Amino acid sequence: MMERLDAWGRRAAQTVALAGMALLGILDVLSGGIFVLGGDAALLVALWHVALAVAAAAVWLPTHRQGSRLLPVAAAVVVAGSLVTTFGRLLLTRHPDLPGPWDVRSVSSFWGLAESVGLLGVVFVVARRAAPGPALVLVAATGLAVSVLPLRVATTGVYPIIAMGYALLAAGSATAGMYFRMAASARERQLDTVRAEQRAEFARDLHDFIAHHVTGIVVQAQGARYVAERDPQRAVAALEQIERAGTETMTAMRRMVGVLRGQDAAPDAPLAPLAGLTELPELVENFSAAGEVGAHLHTEGHLDGLPVEVTSSAYRVVMEALTNVRQHATGARRVEVHVTRTPDWLLVRVGDDGRGQRPGRTRERPGFGLVGLTERVGALGGRLAAGPGVDGGWVVDMALPVDAGRSR
Template sequence: MLTQRALFFRLAQLGALFMMAVLGLFDLANGMSSTGDIVVLQILTAIATAAVWLPRHRQGSKRLPKVALLLSVFSLLLTVAIAGQGTIYGGSYGLAEAVGLLGVLFVLSRRGDPQWAIGAVLATGMALGFLPLRSGFGTEMVIVGLAQGLAGTAVIGLGIYLRTLESTRLRAMDSVRAEQRAEFARDLHDFIAHHVTGIVVQAQGARFIAEQDPQRVLLALEQIEAAGAETMASMRRMVGVLRDPNARPDAPLTPLAGVDELSPLLEQFTTSGGPLARLHLDGSTEGVPVEVSTSAYRVVMEALTNIRRHAQGARVADVWVRRTPDWLLVRVANDGLPPKAGVPRDAPGYGLVGLQERVRAVGGRITAGPGIDGGWVVDAALPLDQEVTR
């Protein structure tokens, strides 16, 4: 299913293709500025421009500027060949090809690899500016060529602007993800330090009571074994997070509470002027791994924040936490109006990006979207045992 942005992009492409088709018919109806095989080459060149800008190229593509460079050089040679005939037939110089070259310039500046794109943009701009000379060297054609050059400059500026916007957005998302990784690793670090301290204390106690009560020593050893196993499991998950080269050691230190602290969170949300928040627990929260517990708390906290900011007319916010043998399931739903697409927000919406990174770090998954009965629903599934995700 196409998003609104993708749909707009496809409609723009169809509009540009339609314009090229209309201008191509105009070129043929009014006669081209040459005859014979060269006219066929002009038509094929116009079609080739569409073949370059129409596909969806990946960012930083090296193939795109190379193909565009070959196309623009061929267009320039074609212009030289037509102008060098010495006989101008007075027809159209190729309006469809001019629009196609504008599309190539936009895609080049938007997606092309910077190392190759500069030369390709210069060559394509020259091909566009010299194109009217196929119909003669008069003042009118020179002015048209300058106008097309200015149009090409504007298109290049638009492509670079959109490229900069996307680059800024991606950097912000990477920063949010890195922050979440670092925060998650610090939560695990605190948990591991707590358990290691407990292991040391239990070991010291067991040494003192070894001669007096051997049974209590066995119990202490069992507790030490359980704490050590849980600590090793969390240690492996923490190392996996810290191995990411984008993890930032300077992320803010904000230890999070767990599922047992959801009741105070919802009460504070309601008393501070938000909708009525209701908590529904299904199953015990005892023994939930700390990384799962803190991640669940974070999901609820971020969802409530989004309800306060974006859910117009919301009266109730329901939070369900259900424990199954293998998963901790979290759902946050409200009865307000969902956020409208295209409506600007006061701040960039990177909260969901951070949640996705946080949930992914523990092997879980999260979705968000309109509810069947209206409102907005956030669903998260967090594995209690890492084996269930393998």
């Protein structure tokens, strides 16, 4: 749902920007253009300037991926067209006797407002999205194209001063693009760190889980060896338990190794005992005792016999949701934790009755803790979502298949 809203917001912003560019283009045409041509050439020049503005908008209106190869090419074409137009105008001004139907007479102080705005947008997008090498060259070239636009009218008087103002605007646009580029890069590095930490946590869980079951297998195997001659039936029962434990262990290994594949988990990461659904009452009780917000746990269905990675993931989701309530919820007095087991799913919902986010917090933007848990839950075939509740407050929902990954 949030992704749809973001997509609609981008489309609305693109529509508004395109409408604004169209209005500026109409203003340019109605103002008489930058120079007047004899005969039918005037219409062609007007259309050419409108085409430059539309081409510039076509460069920065779409959503470009980082390091796009198409973006530098499109920007270079637009910048080249703008510079050729400007220097062509300067050439005709200095040599009005050149052959052709040119009647170079300035009739307006407009030099192309739509094109100016379009090129400033190109500067921003190139600085934000283009690969570092092409971005450096194109930002300089586009800044030059923007700066010399006012000189299409005249090279004396106030126009050189306006050109310097345009140069400052271009520098500001490039700075803004670089700022957003670095902010996005920093957040991506943080996300990578969170994912690496989550994979390391998977490795610790895998170690603890395998150690627990393998130890049980060894003990049962030793016992079966001693009772095999005296009580064969007990030996058969022990072998069946060993088979079940081995199957469950292999299933968990396939799930977790699938997440860890291609990543280096920290071999010396500290090992901690696993916490699961049986520890939830203590977690909720400790949360209520530590502050003014009361938490209440509601369970439905049989919660026994679930895979350890399912129960540990559910525990971590509840723990992260309660932590976010403590840090972000404004005016919250009550938190409801619902854990429900259906025949096929384990469902967890944590919702508070807060009024919104605290000042300086961005609750609508998922925190890094939920980012890591989303990857963990997704790796097990489940889903995790967080957002405003229908009746207010904030809700975290998780759904995990109770036989997560058994078919893998």
